[in-house]
Amino acid sequence: MATITVPVKRKVNLRRAFIPYLYLLPAFVVLGVITFYPLIYQVIISFTDFQTKDLLLGLNSPKLNHIQFKNYIDIITGGLPVQNFDFFRVLTYNFWWAITNVMVHVPAGVLIAVLMNVKGIWFKRLYRAIYVLPVVIPPIVVGTIWRNIFDEQYGAMNQALTATSQLFGNIDPVKIRWLFEYKPPIPWLLPNGPLPLAYYAMMIANFWLGWPFMVLVATGALQSIPKELYEAASIDGASRTFQFWNITVPLIRPAMIPAAMYGFTMSFNLFNFVYFMSGGGPARTTEILVTFAYDLVRNLRLYGAAGAFSVIIFFVVLSIFLITNRITRATESYSES
Amino acid sequence: MTTITQTDKPKNFLVRFFNIDTSGSKGGSEKLPLWRQLVIQLLCLLITIEVMFPIMYIITLAFSSKSTRPSTLELFPKEISLVAFQQVLTRPTANPVTFLELLKNSFLLSVIVGLVALLVAVTAAYAFSRFKFKLRQMLMILVFIPLLMPAVGLATPLFLLMNSLQVKTCADGAMAIQPFSACDPGVAAKLLFNLRDSLIGVGIAMISTALPFAVWNLKGYLDTIPKELEEAAAIDGADSNQVFFRIVLPLAAPQMAVTFFLGFIGHWQEFVLPWLFLTKPQDYTLAMTLYNMTGQYASSIPWNRFAAMAIIVALPVAIVYVLLQKQIVSGLTAGGVKG
Numbered sequence: 001m002a003t004i005t006v007p008v009k010r011k012v013n014l015r016r017a018f019i020p021y022l023y024l025l026p027a028f029v030v031l032g033v034i035t036f037y038p039l040i041y042q043v044i045i046s047f048t049d050f051q052t053k054d055l056l057l058g059l060n061s062p063k064l065n066h067i068q069f070k071n072y073i074d075i076i077t078g079g080l081p082v083q084n085f086d087f088f089r090v091l092t093y094n095f096w097w098a099i100t101n102v103m104v105h106v107p108a109g110v111l112i113a114v115l116m117n118v119k120g121i122w123f124k125r126l127y128r129a130i131y132v133l134p135v136v137i138p139p140i141v142v143g144t145i146w147r148n149i150f151d152e153q154y155g156a157m158n159q160a161l162t163a164t165s166q167l168f169g170n171i172d173p174v175k176i177r178w179l180f181e182y183k184p185p186i187p188w189l190l191p192n193g194p195l196p197l198a199y200y201a202m203m204i205a206n207f208w209l210g211w212p213f214m215v216l217v218a219t220g221a222l223q224s225i226p227k228e229l230y231e232a233a234s235i236d237g238a239s240r241t242f243q244f245w246n247i248t249v250p251l252i253r254p255a256m257i258p259a260a261m262y263g264f265t266m267s268f269n270l271f272n273f274v275y276f277m278s279g280g281g282p283a284r285t286t287e288i289l290v291t292f293a294y295d296l297v298r299n300l301r302l303y304g305a306a307g308a309f310s311v312i313i314f315f316v317v318l319s320i321f322l323i324t325n326r327i328t329r330a331t332e333s334y335s336e337s
Numbered sequence: 338m339t340t341i342t343q344t345d346k347p348k349n350f351l352v353r354f355f356n357i358d359t360s361g362s363k364g365g366s367e368k369l370p371l372w373r374q375l376v377i378q379l380l381c382l383l384i385t386i387e388v389m390f391p392i393m394y395i396i397t398l399a400f401s402s403k404s405t406r407p408s409t410l411e412l413f414p415k416e417i418s419l420v421a422f423q424q425v426l427t428r429p430t431a432n433p434v435t436f437l438e439l440l441k442n443s444f445l446l447s448v449i450v451g452l453v454a455l456l457v458a459v460t461a462a463y464a465f466s467r468f469k470f471k472l473r474q475m476l477m478i479l480v481f482i483p484l485l486m487p488a489v490g491l492a493t494p495l496f497l498l499m500n501s502l503q504v505k506t507c508a509d510g511a512m513a514i515q516p517f518s519a520c521d522p523g524v525a526a527k528l529l530f531n532l533r534d535s536l537i538g539v540g541i542a543m544i545s546t547a548l549p550f551a552v553w554n555l556k557g558y559l560d561t562i563p564k565e566l567e568e569a570a571a572i573d574g575a576d577s578n579q580v581f582f583r584i585v586l587p588l589a590a591p592q593m594a595v596t597f598f599l600g601f602i603g604h605w606q607e608f609v610l611p612w613l614f615l616t617k618p619q620d621y622t623l624a625m626t627l628y629n630m631t632g633q634y635a636s637s638i639p640w641n642r643f644a645a646m647a648i649i650v651a652l653p654v655a656i657v658y659v660l661l662q663k664q665i666v667s668g669l670t671a672g673g674v675k676g
Contacts, residue, residue, distance in 0.1 A: 020473075021464075023581075026460060027460065027480070031479075031480065031549070037498070038491055039483070042490075045497065058516070119369065122374065132662065134388060136655040138606045138654045140606050144630070144631045146391060148631070159410035208387065208388070269487040271609060272608055276628060290490075293490065294609065297492055298612070307493050307494065310492075313487060314490055317485050317486070
């Protein structure tokens with residue numbers, strides 16, 4: 001008996017071991033062709049001077065030069081044939097852009113969520129419904145709308161400022177070149193690059209876009225805090241400010257930190273909004289890494305350099321992910337299983 | 338004890354169902370003092386103004402019959418004119434493309450990409466969620482890597498690879514499919530089809546990032562489904578295929594819908610790949626048309642039409658969002674790594 005069952009069991013085991021791979025097969029065939037192969041291809045072309053002349057024959061093109069790390073060196077030292085490009089300035093600006101956004105969105109979101117959590121406000125449900133609107137509108141539309149709002153000639157922002165200044169007796173219409181003024185209002189703010197007026201305009205627009213999401217997350221977290229904590233604290237005579245810093249803040253932190261990390265990653269790669277609003281201008285001062293990479297491939301058609309740039313972006317985003325992941329431990333369950 | 342039972346009076350089901358806050362201004366245990374209420378109302382009103390400012394601005398523009406922008410700030414429509422919407426619907430761009438074609442392109446692209454990604458992803462998600470096998474960890478990381486890559490990061494190789502697949506008719510009557518065959522040297526060739534410059538190519542390129550997202554999103558959900566049902570079915574003699582099709586698939590259906598719509602929101606706005614790949618106006622999507630209405634071409638586009646277009650592009654996403662708000666917030670924060 002035993003001599004018969006052993007091979008049968010092994011056969012069953014083999015089949016069982018094979019099943020998961022069968023289920024993975026469709027996804028990995030598709031991913032292999034359209035994701036992994038292009039990723040490898042990207043690394044290969046990043047070591048070449050792939051340009052429009054090589055489009056027809058690709059890697060077989062006789063004019064294609066393998067130039068090793070020249071693309072990478074050019075990007076880092078600013079040797080690309082691109083005007084107004086300085087890799088470290090773009091990188092610094094990109095980090096600054098993402099950090100300042102999150103630093104504004106998260107506190108605003110928490111404060112507004114706390115405000116909306118006060119019992120007995122009139123029209124609470126109406127306010128909630130209105131405050132979710134910015135989350136609902138696609139960023140490409142938000143970008144175009146705000147681009148027009150900050151228009152120099154007829155933009156709503158200048159018109160609103162004109163209306164306000166007329167209250168104070170000013171007759172001249174306000175004509176601020178929000179998106180095209182190169183001169184930075186606060187020159188010392190970022191050491192290796194100016195922050196033009198467009199940056200502030202985009203901060204205003206992205207503030208509009210960003211805080212409502214944080215309100216959604218913070219509201220969820222606030223509602224899970226047991227009310228007894230506040231009751232006990234007020235019996236002990238703790239002031240509301242004290243309660244906020246010692247009950248609310250510590251208890252919503254576990255929800256807000258992942259949200260902040262998510263917001264950081266989103267802002268860091270906020271292609272659609274930046275591209276639609278400023279297009280990286282003026283003079284590439286509001287360019288972030290992804291918009292510059294796009295410019296390299298779409299307008300400048302330096303495919304080799306674009307490949308190298310994308311590889312660099314990958315490692316930047318990977319390090320951001322590893323760091324934020326460390327902070328949030330969001331994928332803890334993945335790694336232990 | 339008595340105070341607790343008083344405040345915890347069972348609410349009637351209507352109140353509970355609609356989650357009406359009965360402990361509000363009327364008869365709550367701690368009534369909000371009027372001055373506080375007024376201060377909070379003032380703050381809420383200010384925030385409302387901040388939120389509504391661009392929305393009212395664009396609505397006012399869209400419902401205006403004038404194609405120029407007003408010289409002073411107008412935030413409330415003076416007239417309800419549908420001229421702009423009418424114009425956008427009949428002739429959205431300077432090119433001879435109808436609105437329906439643009440809508441069809443956007444719609445087909447987002448729906449088909451979403452469906453294909455979902456169908457291919459679901460078995461992989463099941464395998465990752467339920468089976469223990471040797472390469473599991475490694476393969477999961479492999480699926481995760483594309484999620485870390487911003488869409489722009491994959492655009493270059495996809496552009497180049499798709500561009501190398503072209504169908505040509507040669508002057509001597511032969512057909513050539515690059516890169517597998519080419520026209521004889523010296524024979525003129527006419528380009529019939531370039532995968533890169535087609536909606537199919539854009540769709541394939543979009544799947545490359547939609548698929549890993551769908552796998553991770555579905556896997557995260559399948560992990561939360563208890564395994565007891567499947568185990569019971571297995572004891573009753575169901576093999577793993579039957580378990581998958583009869584038990585897991587029906588259970589995962591709601592989340593598959595959520596994943597599909599989350600994808601739809603992204604694909605509807607997809608701009609990076611179509612804007613890079615497509616050159617023929619009849620292939621344009623709504624997002625591309627909207628971009629064309631801003632930027633350097635903006636001066637030739639009447640403002641009311643631009644505003645109407647912005648509203649039309651925003652509408653489907655807004656509707657999906659409102660319907661799925663809860664799932665979207667949790668889904669985004671759970672699988673949120675993609676920029």
